[in-house]
Amino acid sequence: QVQLVESGGGVVQPGRSLRLSCAASGFTFRTYAMHWVRQAPGKGLEWVAVISTAGDDTHYADSVKGRFTISRDNSKNTLYLQMNSLRAEDTAVYYCARDPSSAAAYYFEYWGQGTLVTVSP
Amino acid sequence: VLTQSPATLSLSPGESATLSCRASQNVRTYVAWYQQKPGQAPRLLISGASKRAAGIPARFSGSGSGTDFTLTISSLEPEDFAVYYCQQRSDWPRITFGQGTRLEIK
Numbered sequence: 175q176v177q178l179v180e181s182g183g184g185v186v187q188p189g190r191s192l193r194l195s196c197a198a199s200g201f202t203f204r205t206y207a208m209h210w211v212r213q214a215p216g217k218g219l220e221w222v223a224v225i226s227t228a229g230d231d232t233h234y235a236d237s238v239k240g241r242f243t244i245s246r247d248n249s250k251n252t253l254y255l256q257m258n259s260l261r262a263e264d265t266a267v268y269y270c271a272r273d274p275s276s277a278a279a280y281y282f283e284y285w286g287q288g289t290l291v292t293v294s295p
Numbered sequence: 296v297l298t299q300s301p302a303t304l305s306l307s308p309g310e311s312a313t314l315s316c317r318a319s320q321n322v323r324t325y326v327a328w329y330q331q332k333p334g335q336a337p338r339l340l341i342s343g344a345s346k347r348a349a350g351i352p353a354r355f356s357g358s359g360s361g362t363d364f365t366l367t368i369s370s371l372e373p374e375d376f377a378v379y380y381c382q383q384r385s386d387w388p389r390i391t392f393g394q395g396t397r398l399e400i401k
Contacts, residue, residue, distance in 0.1 A: 219329075219337065219380055221390035233388035269336055280384035281327045283348065285336035 176200040176284045178270050183289030186260055196253040196270030196286055204228075204248040207273035209282060210255050212266035222268070223255065227276050238264075260293045267291075297381055299393035305401040312368040314396045316381035321361050325385040328357055328366045331395075332377045340379075341366065368398075376400050 182194040194210075210222040223234045223244040232244050243256040253270050267290050271282035296319040306312055316326065324344035329337040339348045341357035344364060354369045368375055381393040 218394050219382070219392040221388075221392070224388060235388075235390075274342065278387075279342070280325075280387045280390055281339060281342045281382070282329070282337070283339050283342075285338070287336055 176272065178272065178284060178286035180268065180270055180286045180289040183268065183291045185292045185294060187295055188261060188293055190260055191256070191258045192260065192291060194255040194257070194268055194270075194289060194291070196255075198251045198253065198270075198272070201272070203246075203251040205276050207276060207278035208244075208246060208253045209271045209273060209280075210244060210253075211269045211271050211282060211285075212264075213269070213288075214263075214266045217266075220266070221280075224273070224278055224280065225253070226278065257291070260291075262293050265291060265293045297383055297391055297393035299379075299381055299396045301396060302394075303397045303399060305399050306371055307401045308371050308373055310371055312366075312371055312375070312398055314366040314368075314379055314398070316359075316364040316366070316393050318362045318364070318383055318385075320386075322383040322385035324360045325383055326357075326359065326364045327382045327384070328355075329380045329382065330375075330377045331380065337380065371398075373400075 177199045179197045209224045225244045229246045241259045245254045267288040269288045270286045272284040274283040298317045300315045326344045328341040331337040345357045378395045
């Protein structure tokens with residue numbers, strides 16, 4: 175069965191960096207576009223970023239553009255999110271999610287359990 | 296922008312639920328619906344406005360096109376009480392979600 179397991183969350187000071195990982199199993203990772211979606215405590219869902227199957231095409235929400243970088247290692251079946259210049263408003267549970275398609279349908283078919291990032295002095 | 300209504304819906308098991316999602320511009324049929332229970336990740340219910348995801352019970356149905364969309368849950372089961380979000384992908388990569396509708400037990 176499809177499994178997505180995020181890791182790397184924690185408490186970090188404003189302006190610092192953090193890298194999240196998402197280990198995928200149960201499907202052919204290299205054939206699906208992948209996303210990060212976040213949810214601030216008690217709030218709704220916010221799409222963050224998408225990456226193509228080969229990793230050569232990425233797109234970001236305006237709120238993170240220039241600060242966050244999505245990447246993947248298909249040999250390790252792992253998705254990453256490098257978060258730089260973190261702000262208090264980046265505090266959220268970060269989910270990795272699998273697209274239904276290789277061509278990025280921008281729906282979120284499978285989700286991990288999420289990892290909490292808290293940005294606080 | 297996606298606007299969901301009502302914010303909270305109070306119903307009893309066995310009743311039918313109708314959740315609304317209105318888009319500020321034409322999103323054709325590029326709408327999905329998700330269910331989220333406390334402490335859990337969201338679950339995809341419907342994509343393409345009306346296509347049920349794998350393993351989703353037939354009591355969940357989606358409809359609509361353009362700017363008005365509906366998620367209908369017929370004969371509510373106890374496990375259906377949760378928060379529901381709509382999402383549009385028409386304006387990719389500017390993906391947006393609605394603010395959610397909380398379906399609670401009356």
